[in-house]
Amino acid sequence: MKEELTCITCPLGCRLVAERGEDGSLAVSGNRCPRGAAYAREELLAPKRVVTATCRIAPASGTRRDEAAPRRVPVKTSAPFPKERVPELLAEIYRLELALPVARGAVLLADALGSGVDLVATRSVE
Amino acid sequence: MRELRYDAVVVGGGAAGMAAALALDSRGKSCAVVDREPSLGGILLQCVHNGFGLIEFDEELTGPEFAERFAARLADSRIATFLGATVLEIAEEGEEKLVFCVSPSLGGLRIRARAVVLAMGCRERNRGNIRIPGTRPAGVYTAGLAQRLVNIEGYVPGKDVVVVGSGDIGLIMARRMSWIGCKVHAAVEILPYPSGLARNIVQCLRDFSIPLYLSHLTTSVYGRDRVEGVEVAPIEDGALQPEKSFRIPCDTVLLSVGLVPENELSKGAGIELNPTTGGPIVDSTLMTSRGGIFACGNVLHVHDLVDYVAEEARRAGLFAADWLEGRRPRKELRVKVGPNLRYVAPGKVDPSRENKLYMRTMIVKNEALFEARLDNAVVKSVKKAHIQPSEMLSLSLGPAELERARPDSMLELSIQ
Numbered sequence: 001m002k003e004e005l006t007c008i009t010c011p012l013g014c015r016l017v018a019e020r021g022e023d024g025s026l027a028v029s030g031n032r033c034p035r036g037a038a039y040a041r042e043e044l045l046a047p048k049r050v051v052t053a054t055c056r057i058a059p060a061s062g063t064r065r066d067e068a069a070p071r072r073v074p075v076k077t078s079a080p081f082p083k084e085r086v087p088e089l090l091a092e093i094y095r096l097e098l099a100l101p102v103a104r105g106a107v108l109l110a111d112a113l114g115s116g117v118d119l120v121a122t123r124s125v126e
Numbered sequence: 127m128r129e130l131r132y133d134a135v136v137v138g139g140g141a142a143g144m145a146a147a148l149a150l151d152s153r154g155k156s157c158a159v160v161d162r163e164p165s166l167g168g169i170l171l172q173c174v175h176n177g178f179g180l181i182e183f184d185e186e187l188t189g190p191e192f193a194e195r196f197a198a199r200l201a202d203s204r205i206a207t208f209l210g211a212t213v214l215e216i217a218e219e220g221e222e223k224l225v226f227c228v229s230p231s232l233g234g235l236r237i238r239a240r241a242v243v244l245a246m247g248c249r250e251r252n253r254g255n256i257r258i259p260g261t262r263p264a265g266v267y268t269a270g271l272a273q274r275l276v277n278i279e280g281y282v283p284g285k286d287v288v289v290v291g292s293g294d295i296g297l298i299m300a301r302r303m304s305w306i307g308c309k310v311h312a313a314v315e316i317l318p319y320p321s322g323l324a325r326n327i328v329q330c331l332r333d334f335s336i337p338l339y340l341s342h343l344t345t346s347v348y349g350r351d352r353v354e355g356v357e358v359a360p361i362e363d364g365a366l367q368p369e370k371s372f373r374i375p376c377d378t379v380l381l382s383v384g385l386v387p388e389n390e391l392s393k394g395a396g397i398e399l400n401p402t403t404g405g406p407i408v409d410s411t412l413m414t415s416r417g418g419i420f421a422c423g424n425v426l427h428v429h430d431l432v433d434y435v436a437e438e439a440r441r442a443g444l445f446a447a448d449w450l451e452g453r454r455p456r457k458e459l460r461v462k463v464g465p466n467l468r469y470v471a472p473g474k475v476d477p478s479r480e481n482k483l484y485m486r487t488m489i490v491k492n493e494a495l496f497e498a499r500l501d502n503a504v505v506k507s508v509k510k511a512h513i514q515p516s517e518m519l520s521l522s523l524g525p526a527e528l529e530r531a532r533p534d535s536m537l538e539l540s541i542q
Contacts, residue, residue: 008328072280
């Protein structure tokens with residue numbers, strides 16, 4: 001069985017053809033780099049996505065923040081995360097309330113939902 | 127008015143401005159970056175999704191991460207930054223440029239420099255630009271404005287969304303809105319192919335089962351106080367089919383219908399613009415029609431990857447440093463935009479060194495042949511597996527290809 005996919009590993013968007021052999025093996029063509037073949041395997045067997053979102057900031061006590069300062073902290077998963085569990089992860093992310101300052105790279109949820117993937121801040125916010 | 131003096135002023139502190147300033151600094155030039163926002167990074171700060179930096183850093187970053195890495199380099203340099211400062215005018219006085227800015231903390235500020243690098247980026251086309259008829263209710267946003275509201279300011283602009291156009295920002299916002307609990311009902315694209323990257327069609331529309339209507343025109347916006355829906359009609363064989371139109375109910379319309387270089391300051395400075403790109407006409411050193419004023423990034427032409435913006439801006443910074451040292455190309459060749467190409471930037475090459483050219487095609491094609499001809503003789507040809515208007519092409523031409531160029535030679539680029 002032949003399946004056509006578009007690789008989403010990077011913005012080049014290679015058009016991949018994955019062919020399943022009778023023995024269950026998977027032959028991938030159309031990829032311009034090895035990541036394409038890995039993507040096709042993963043996409044057909046266990047799809048994953050990098051999740052990016054933003055988190056709430058805890059209300060500041062005392063001093064008022066500058067009006068121009070960002071009101072959300074952007075975050076991402078440290079690696080691609082199982083696609084079918086993304087809604088669950090988003091619910092966790094939206095429950096967070098971050099105390100400032102937050103440094104870029106700070107781990108906000110370690111081993112999120114037991115996936116082995118961390119949620120990290122992608123911007124330093126003071 | 128306070129006055130300061132630098133070798134160069136960079137207008138705009140996004141990816142282009144930061145890369146250009148770092149290049150100037152690396153050549154020992156004193157340099158100031160002026161940006162109207164309170165942080166360096168420009169539009170990258172609201173692009174919280176990933177996909178940035180694959181070329182520049184060899185890893186996949188989000189917009190804020192890409193911005194912070196550059197900002198950290200600026201912090202370690204001698205570059206002066208003026209944030210929250212808006213440039214009002216760029217004027218010339220003899221050999222010097224005068225950049226007038228205002229900011230709440232500094233008041234009026236005049237910066238003198240012998241070189242200026244324009245890096246103001248681009249802005250979004252809006253409803254007026256594409257003339258969608260209908261009422262004028264609340265709930266019509268450009269995709270980038272909605273992105274700012276959601277990602278920086280923490281507001282949700284609506285619940286039931288239709289994206290008009292299929293540019294990358296619109297696609298990214300379709301996913302973003304879905305992930306914050308909104309329902310995205312459709313993306314409507316007038317052309318027969320999407321204008322965003324293939325990966326974004328997959329991960330921003332297909333992942334959420336959002337229908338993409340290609341060859342469909344948004345013919346009307348409905349709603350008195352708030353958007354209530356849009357009317358969409360198919361285009362078949364180039365003709366609109368109004369009898370096949372249908373309505374999509376929604377309370378929010380996000381427009382993702384293209385970007386235009388932001389050149390109000392350039393016009394004020396008397397810089398000649400290219401009507402095709404909307405950006406300044408530049409020579410082989412990315413210098414505009416005003417000597418000493420350079421342009422790079424999205425203010426020059428709209429790029430699809432920030433990595434290309436940074437690469438081009440770095441060159442602009444180095445060329446500005448050359449100008450400050452009195453070094454100019456001895457000879458330049460004009461580049462003719464041949465069949466199936468919309469534009470080539472820059473429009474001139476220097477045959478004595480390597481030249482990096484960026485261009486866009488007008489066609490969608492597999493197995494395309496990309497050719498450079500010098501006086502009708504092919505000097506370089508590159509096969510491309512797939513080309514489309516939304517994906518920028520690049521080509522390098524140097525002494526190897528251009529050594530036989532005479533002063534009146536014609537260099538033509540084309541796609542077959």
